[in-house]
Amino acid sequence: MTTAPQSTMPPPYMETESDGLGAWLIRVPLLMFGGGLLLALLIFASVMAYQSYHSDRIYPGVRVGAVTVGGLSPSEAQAALDAAFPYAEETVFTFRDGERAWQMSAADLGVALDAEATVSQAFAIGHHQNPVNDLAQAANAWFNGVSISPIIIYDQSVAQAKLAAISAEIDQGVQMPSLAINGTEVLVNEGQTGRVMDVPATLANLEAYLTSLQTGAEIDLVIREAAVDAAHLQEAAEKIRIALSGPVILTATDEAGNALGPWTASVEQIASLLHVEQVIEADGTSSYVVDIDMNAFESSVGSLAPGLIAAPHDGRFHFDPVSRQLEVIQRSTSGRELNVAQTLTRLQEAVFDADYRVVPVAFDYTLPRFHNQITAAELGITELVSESTSYFMGSSQNRRTNIAVAASRLDGVVIAPGEEFSFNALVGEIAEENSFVEGKVIFGGRTTSGVGGGVCQVSTTVFRAAFTGGFAITERNSHGYRVGYYELNGQPPGLDAAIWQPERDFKFQNNTPYHILIETSIFPDQDALQFRFYSTPYFRVEVDDAIVKNIEPAKPTLYEANNDLQPGQAVQVDYAAEGADVTVYRRVYTLDGELMMDDYAYTHYLPWAAIYEVAPGDSRLNSS
Secondary structure, three states: OOOOOOOOOOOOOOOOHHHHHHHHHHHHHHHHHHHHHHHHHHHHHHHHHHHHHOOOOOOOOEEEOOEEOOOOOHHHHHHHHHHHOOHHHHOEEEEEEOOEEEEEEOOOOOEEEOHHHHHHHHHOOOOOOOHHHHHHHHHHHHHOOEEEOOOEEEOHHHHHHHHHHHHHHHOEOOEOOEEEEEOOEEEEEOOEOEEEEOHHHHHHHHHHHHOOOOOOEEEEOOEEEEOOOOOOHHHHHHHHHHHOOOOEEEEEEOOOOOEEEEEEEOHHHHHHHEEEEEEEOOOOOEEEEEEEOOHHHHHHHHOOHHHHOEOOEOOEEEEEOOOOEEEEEEOOEOEEEEOHHHHHHHHHHHHOOOOOOEEEOOEEEEOOOOOOOOOHHHHOOOEEEEEEEEEOOOOOHHHHHHHHHHHHOOOOEEEOOOOEEEHHHHHOOOOHHHOOOEEEEEEOOEEEEEEOOOHHHHHHHHHHHHHHHOOEEEEOOOOOOOOHHHHHHHOOOOOOOOOEOOOEOOEEEOOOOOOEEEEEEEEHHHOEEEEEEEEOOOEEEEEOOOEEEEEEOOOOOEEEEOOOOOOOOEEEEEOOEOEEEEEEEEEEEEOOOOEEEEEEEEEEEOOEOOEEEEOOOOHHHHOO
16 A cells, blocks of 8 residues: 655644754743733832822831821821820929929920921922932831931020029129228128029020920029128128227336336227228139228327437446456446337237237337446456546535535446546536535635535546546636645645536546546545546556646635624634646657647636634624
């Protein structure tokens, strides 16, 4: 059987083994592309639908604080926020100043939630009209979430006004402290510290809580105090009280230590002179100066000066030839003058001293030239350089008294080199108040009674020691007639020195470089007066015998009536003496033999009559 021949063209839909794999390689990509395109179209459609749905809503995933607002419309979100944020009304702040406190809500202080602005900010996420960016923001919100901080409205002027109202309650002005004196009373006002609330600083503290949405707090008000510095006020007041606690008494003593005064500054006087001054220091603190005007006392204190001044008095000494030392026979005393300035200072210090209100006067002291500790070596006193002795046999007791008193005033005196010795200055006034008594004196051309009779024997004796010692005689006055006392025991005439105060004095100068110490002695058993000069030998002196010329006989005896005498009584009151001119020469050499002085003492004596006093009616009265 033959078969029919078969066609060689394959059937149109029959796959051969070799054609199946290649076909799928083409089909699969096409299928995938088509599926992907379809998926993309589906996603695009979904996104567009999503965005379209949220075109007037907040994208999901957006929160404001703890409130989810995603998916809500702006009005719904605003309502949700208003309901979820009661911060302004419920948050309370307490402002404190010590025990006082003020409470206010955040709303009272100008705080409020701006829900509309906050929702607008939340709605802006994914709604910027930039598809790609909006899609990214929306996706981020969906997958990660976005938190928006609520927008708080804070009106600072409201808070400032509230704090200013508190400040008005707190603020107080400064009252400065003061002191015043009313009579003798001290008035003290300690003042008041100023307090001012620092509103800006307190506001800054408040805002630190508001910006962090603190749910209330206690806030200390910032207070600035204008401190009143009264630290020294009571101290100054106490100083014034001390000043007015009693009078201040000024005292003094005289040279003998006897009390003088007292002089008193009364409390009223002190009060009238006090003054108080407030001093502001560089650091702002203050102090008080309490003082007293001492000028008011100056003239009063100065007026005391004449009665308080004392001259310095040199010590007086004897020289011991054996020890060659000085022995004090009359102690030296310092001179003094009132120191007004220092006295016022003492008064001022006493015014402010509660315990020490009796003030001794202040003096400036002048040391004597020859103080109690001075030595013979310092003065150049080494040995006896001159001496003189006179006699007073037959003298009355009064005459002896005057000789002793005058001699004592010269005993122990030191004469400095170049210094002039003055008999009158050293002996002082010859008067009864100075221990002199009445005796016979030469006055008005005759011998008569007077205070100080016999003193001329002392001046005569010191003259002779100075003359024979070689010292320069600067004043010497002779007697009107020869006095018998001065020529006793062989003493020559022409070496007497008369004294009549204040006109007549005896003076000599220490014309050596050494001091002279004068010693006097009374020898009652010999009726003798002696002067000794101690120093360092500086001269060699030659004194010639007295040259007596032009001798005139004494005048006839005179008799005078004395009602106090009985008949037959006679009292001799003057003695006969020849008149004469007497000259005594001396030559003064240095120890090396150089002539330094060649001079003399000249005296013109008048002839003198003996005078007797007798009773009235005595026959001898007619013969004179």
